[in-house]
Amino acid sequence: MVEGKELEKFQRVIVDQDICIECGACVAACPFQAWELDESSKARLIWDKCQDDFSCIGSCPVSCIWKSSEAPEEAKAKKNWFRFSRKLNDEEKIIFENLSKKYSIIA
Numbered sequence: 838m839v840e841g842k843e844l845e846k847f848q849r850v851i852v853d854q855d856i857c858i859e860c861g862a863c864v865a866a867c868p869f870q871a872w873e874l875d876e877s878s879k880a881r882l883i884w885d886k887c888q889d890d891f892s893c894i895g896s897c898p899v900s901c902i903w904k905s906s907e908a909p910e911e912a913k914a915k916k917n918w919f920r921f922s923r924k925l926n927d928e929e930k931i932i933f934e935n936l937s938k939k940y941s942i943i944a
């Protein structure tokens with residue numbers, strides 16, 4: 838069971854695809870291959886691959902990637918800006934559910 842302090846280690850990032858200019862810089866910057874360009878060439882986070890190193894944030898020329906704790910409410914309310922690469926295990930499910938609650942991610 839992951840809870841308390843363990844959970845605080847995680848927060849991931851959030852992107853606003855409406856601001857994204859489809860440049861691919863975040864894809865190149867991420868050391869964990871946690872970004873891809875979706876069918877519309879917008880940046881999409883592969884949630885389970887993100888390791889919270891935050892190097893993508895500074896790489897974005899239009900500043901539309903934030904730590905979850907710092908993301909605007911309207912970005913957090915949007916849909917389809919992330920996906921999972923595989924079925925989450927039980928621990929990851931708990932982390933995801935808790936993060937969604939903690940940061941009011943509606944997706």
Ligand code: SF4
Pocket residue numbers: 849850866867868869870871872882886887888889890891892893894
């Ligand atoms: S925070 Fe780090 S690991 Fe996560 S998507 Fe950004 S660059 Fe990749």
Ligand code: SF4
Pocket residue numbers: 852856857858859860861862863864879880896897898899900901902
């Ligand atoms: S770096 Fe920013 S603008 Fe470029 S693809 Fe990633 S999110 Fe979009």
